[in-house]
Amino acid sequence: MGLTRDDILNLAKLSRLRFNENEIEGFQSDLNSIMDYIDVLNEVDTEDVEPLVHINNNDIDLREDKIEKSLTSKEAMVNAPQSEDGALVVPKMIGE
Amino acid sequence: MNKIYELTALEIRDKILSRELTAEEVVLDIFKRIDETDSQIGSFVYLRKEKALKEAKNIDKRLAEGEKVGALVGIPVAIKDNMVSIDDPSQSASKILKGYVGIYDATVVNKLKEADAIIIGKTNMDEFAMGSTTTTSKYDIITRNPWDLDRVPGGSSGGGATAIASKQCFLSLGSDTGGSIRQPAAFCGVVGLKPTYGRVSRYGLMAFGSSLDQIGPFGKTVGDVALALNIISGEDKYDATVSKKAVPNYLECLTGDIKGMKIGVPKEYFIDGINSEVNKKTKEALDIFKELGAEIVEISLPHTKYAAPTYYVLAPAEASSNLARYDGVRYGHRSENVSDIDSLYINSRTEGFGNEVKRRIMIGTYVLSAGFYDAYFKKAQKVRRLIKEDFNQAFKKVDIIFTPVTPNTAFKIDDKKTPLELYLEDIFTIPANLAGIPGISLPAGMSKDGLPIGIQLLGRPFGEEDILRAGDCFEKAMKERI
Numbered sequence: 001m002g003l004t005r006d007d008i009l010n011l012a013k014l015s016r017l018r019f020n021e022n023e024i025e026g027f028q029s030d031l032n033s034i035m036d037y038i039d040v041l042n043e044v045d046t047e048d049v050e051p052l053v054h055i056n057n058n059d060i061d062l063r064e065d066k067i068e069k070s071l072t073s074k075e076a077m078v079n080a081p082q083s084e085d086g087a088l089v090v091p092k093m094i095g096e
Numbered sequence: 097m098n099k100i101y102e103l104t105a106l107e108i109r110d111k112i113l114s115r116e117l118t119a120e121e122v123v124l125d126i127f128k129r130i131d132e133t134d135s136q137i138g139s140f141v142y143l144r145k146e147k148a149l150k151e152a153k154n155i156d157k158r159l160a161e162g163e164k165v166g167a168l169v170g171i172p173v174a175i176k177d178n179m180v181s182i183d184d185p186s187q188s189a190s191k192i193l194k195g196y197v198g199i200y201d202a203t204v205v206n207k208l209k210e211a212d213a214i215i216i217g218k219t220n221m222d223e224f225a226m227g228s229t230t231t232t233s234k235y236d237i238i239t240r241n242p243w244d245l246d247r248v249p250g251g252s253s254g255g256g257a258t259a260i261a262s263k264q265c266f267l268s269l270g271s272d273t274g275g276s277i278r279q280p281a282a283f284c285g286v287v288g289l290k291p292t293y294g295r296v297s298r299y300g301l302m303a304f305g306s307s308l309d310q311i312g313p314f315g316k317t318v319g320d321v322a323l324a325l326n327i328i329s330g331e332d333k334y335d336a337t338v339s340k341k342a343v344p345n346y347l348e349c350l351t352g353d354i355k356g357m358k359i360g361v362p363k364e365y366f367i368d369g370i371n372s373e374v375n376k377k378t379k380e381a382l383d384i385f386k387e388l389g390a391e392i393v394e395i396s397l398p399h400t401k402y403a404a405p406t407y408y409v410l411a412p413a414e415a416s417s418n419l420a421r422y423d424g425v426r427y428g429h430r431s432e433n434v435s436d437i438d439s440l441y442i443n444s445r446t447e448g449f450g451n452e453v454k455r456r457i458m459i460g461t462y463v464l465s466a467g468f469y470d471a472y473f474k475k476a477q478k479v480r481r482l483i484k485e486d487f488n489q490a491f492k493k494v495d496i497i498f499t500p501v502t503p504n505t506a507f508k509i510d511d512k513k514t515p516l517e518l519y520l521e522d523i524f525t526i527p528a529n530l531a532g533i534p535g536i537s538l539p540a541g542m543s544k545d546g547l548p549i550g551i552q553l554l555g556r557p558f559g560e561e562d563i564l565r566a567g568d569c570f571e572k573a574m575k576e577r578i
Contacts, residue, residue: 003462015416015461016423016441017454030455031462033516038405038463038472044479051477052484055293055307055532056557060336075199079427088426091434 002032100125105171105266105320112170115159119152119170123214126172130216130264138239139259141177142185143217148172151214166211168327173208174259174268177218178225178302179311181205184215188302189233190223192422192429192448202300203335204269204311204328211327216265219255223450224419225271225304228279228521230254231509232452238509241284243547247506250280253314257284260314267315267324271301273308274407275501275525278537281314282501282550285539287321287567288314292557293532294339295325297332305414306337308407308529318538318568322346325560341558349561350568355389357566359553360494364400365524371504373543378500381540381551384573385498390566393494397486402479403527408519409463409476410530415453416460422448455515484531487556496562497554499524501537505547528554536563538570 003011008028012019019027073086082089100122103111111117127145134140155170175181178188180198187193201209208215220239222232230239230251239254241247242262249258253270257280260268270277272290281288289312296311303309313324329343361382370378386392424430424444431443449457463472490497501524507513528535534557537550551570555563 007462008458011458011461011465014465015454015457016420016438016445017449017457018442018446019454027455027458030515031458033514034408034459034519035462037516037519038409041402041405041409041472041475041479044399044402044475044482046475046478046482049478049481051474052481053307053477056337056339061340063333071199076426078199079196081424081427081430090425091436091440093437093440 002035003028101129101263103266104317105168105315105323108171108266109167109169112159113165119155119214120149122170123148123152123172123216126216126265133262133264136240136245137242137258137262137264138237139219139255139262139264140174140217141187141189141220141235141237141255144184144215148214148216155212155214166213168208168211168213168267168323171213171267172216172265173213174217174219174256174265175205175215176253176256176268176270177221178271179205179269180300180302181215184218186218186302188224189221189235190448190450190453191234192445193427194429196427200300203297203332205300207327213267213327219253219259219268221255222252222452224302224415224453225252225273225276226415226452226456227251228275228518230280232450234450240509241506243285244506246508246510247547248283248509250283250506252276254280256314257281257286257288260284260286260316267313267320269311269324269328270314271309271311272529273305274411274529275522277312277314278501278525278535278550278552279522281537283506283548285542285548285550286314286316287318287536287538288312289321289325289536289560290528290534291325291329291560292534294337295534295558295560296328297335297338299332299334303418305411306418307414308411318564318571319347319350321536322350322564339558344561346560346564349565351565352569352572354385354566354569357390357496357562358393358494359385359390359566360393360395360490360497362395362397362400362490362497362499364397365499369503370500373505374500374503374549377541377543377549378551381570382498384570385566388569388573395490395494395497397490397527399479399483399486400527403483403530404519404523406476406479406483406530407522407526408459409472410480412456412460413464413473414460416457416464419453419457424448452515480530483527487527487531487533487554491556496559496566499552499554501525501550501552505543505549524552533557534560534563536567538567540574
């Protein structure tokens with residue numbers, strides 16, 4: 001049992017990552033060891049247990065829906081790989 | 097007087113306030129210290145020399161004019177490379193954020209600045225905070241344990257711990273998701289605190305595990321850590337997970353008295369396989385707490401052995417979600433090899449992320465994927481509730497809980513450990529992140545081969561006062577023994 005090579009390729013696709021053959025084998029082995037280790041959780045009886053999602057029971061306070069200052073487009077583009085006139089430039093990928 | 101860099105944060109602050117020292121000479125001394133030591137230690141990935149000096153001079157000017165100043169006035173502070181600050185580079189030690197410059201200040205950075213602290217630079221870390229050695233940093237910098245340069249400082253906040261241990265600054269901020277402040281604190285012989293989840297804002301901290309991450313201070317003493325916690329804690333409109341609970345003055349809780357305090361010792365943390373030197377120092381530390389008048393109570397945290405597996409489902413899951421934003425579009429590395437949308441994402445991410453990060457993204461994607469979500473992710477969330485419940489029950493009987501921090505002392509940088517072996521080093525620190533409770537690592541002496549050993553105190557939610565008070569008493573008792 002465990003993760004097959006196809007499983008690893010599928011996960012890579014979902015994660016938007018690509019691996020070479022060596023790496024695929026390496027990941028398969030690493031992930032299988034880790035998943036074997038994680039399997040011990042099946043020993044725990046969680047029949048009537050609710051998942052813990054919120055650590056503290058904070059009441060979520062919504063703020064007033066009013067417009068506040070935010071980033072300028074100049075600031076937002078500071079780290080853009082490519083930008084022009086305050087807009088992000090991306091490779092063309094529609095309309096081929 | 098001691099050399100400037102040997103003083104504590106509180107002493108520096110007092111000497112600047114009394115004008116015995118100027119902020120400028122403190123900052124210059126610190127940068128000189130860094131110049132002399134950092135090529136060996138490798139704490140820093142970025143230094144804010146000019147800005148720090150300018151800020152220091154401005155502080156001196158304001159003091160001369162009798163102006164009111166903040167509680168951290170003139171104290172040189174370092175922050176981890178995963179916390180953003182305006183106009184400073186922050187990369188989370190990853191190639192995927194090479195060249196990224198902060199366009200806003202993290203809330204903790206803003207609070208430090210408002211308290212007139214001087215941020216001197218950014219410290220090295222494991223890539224995206226995933227690791228316990230700082231060796232997965234993608235900078236060309238090896239961070240070394242100041243006690244033995246061939247050994248790791250721990251991680252992921254390694255640079256934050258070494259900066260304090262080698263006296264390169266007086267306070268530093270790290271982040272702790274599964275032990276990343278407490279473990280390097282133990283390996284480097286300094287104090288490190290992970291606050292209660294929701295005590296400190298995560299706004300401006302590059303997210304790894306959003307339900308686990310907390311920013312916390314490193315310091316030379318418990319007093320310094322309490323001082324830092326005063327400043328960085330509190331309500332924040334930019335982080336909905338931060339508590340609105342008032343922040344006490346953590347310095348005032350250092351009363352020097354823990355007579356009658358109930359300290360729980362969980363039997364599940366005292367297992368075979370812990371290094372004998374760690375065992376020895378842990379026992380000696382417990383004896384000190386007895387001598388200080390605390391009452392030692394045996395307790396059980398029955399789900400302890402499930403904490404690490406639970407963490408290694410939840411943390412990678414949250415990470416895979418949080419790291420989806422690194423896609424080569426708006427910031428960070430964009431591949432030159434792009435022909436369509438898939439290759440934009442796949443190539444940018446494949447080129448930009450290191451192996452450990454990829455491993456965790458893959459695990460996270462797996463446990464969240466259709467068909468496995470219930471069996472793994474939801475299951476782990478249920479076990480998490482049981483782990484938290486163990487602590488809730490324990491804190492009905494005791495005030496704080498005493499445990500080791502790590503099963504071993506710092507290992508060699510060249511030691512080849514498997515991913516799983518590394519994950520098992522975190523077994524004593526992980527539970528506090530799962531339960532959202534505060535934990536402090538305190539220096540508890542040295543091993544025979546000169547390596548620091550730490551002990552951990554865990555508190556109930558928002559119970560930092562108890563662990564700081566006990567930690568401070570322990571620290572004073574340790575000083576008297578030398």
